Amino acid sequence: MTGATDIVSDGQTTYLLRNGDPIQTRVTGIGCSLSSFIAATISDSRPGEEIVAVIAAISAFNVAAEKANAEPKPAGPASWAVRFLDILATGPQSGFETDVKIEEIIV
Numbered sequence: 001m002t003g004a005t006d007i008v009s010d011g012q013t014t015y016l017l018r019n020g021d022p023i024q025t026r027v028t029g030i031g032c033s034l035s036s037f038i039a040a041t042i043s044d045s046r047p048g049e050e051i052v053a054v055i056a057a058i059s060a061f062n063v064a065a066e067k068a069n070a071e072p073k074p075a076g077p078a079s080w081a082v083r084f085l086d087i088l089a090t091g092p093q094s095g096f097e098t099d100v101k102i103e104e105i106i107v
């Protein structure tokens with residue numbers, strides 16, 4: 001489930017991912033793009049580690065989304081989307097480890 005908090009679960013462990021920016025809701029197709037990004041990342045994961053791939057994909061996508069809306073702010077959703085794609089295309093961002101917000105809940 002995605003939104004301000006993204007919820008990922010394998011039925012035993014649940015992860016709450018709190019990155020992202022509300023501007024993502026103003027560009028149509030961002031959710032679909034995220035689904036494709038997750039699928040691509042899973043396809044490159046080790047068997048049994050798919051949930052790690054899902055978490056990594058969402059977090060990388062959403063940290064990039066935040067960076068694309070950082071100062072100096074883009075003029076609006078269209079400029080944000082272009083900047084977002086440029087940041088995603090450059091791959092893992094420096095500072096990713098400190099930017100990422102993940103909470104693990106074991107039920």
Ligand SMILES: Nc1ncnc2c1ncn2[C@@H]1O[C@H](COP(=O)(O)OP(=O)(O)OP(=O)(O)O)[C@@H](O)[C@H]1O
Pocket residue numbers: 002003004005006019020021022024025027028029030031032033034058061062
């Ligand atoms: N309020 C929010 N704050 C931060 N990030 C958000 C917020 N709402 C959605 N997101 C992020 O936006 C991305 C897409 O989620 P969303 O639920 O908006 O997709 P969607 O409505 O299915 O999109 P679409 O139908 O346009 O493809 C996810 O990465 C999610 O984390």
Ligand SMILES: Cc1ncsc1CCO
Pocket residue numbers: 028029030031032033
């Ligand atoms: C169906 C569809 N077409 C363009 S965007 C969209 C919603 C999923 O992103």
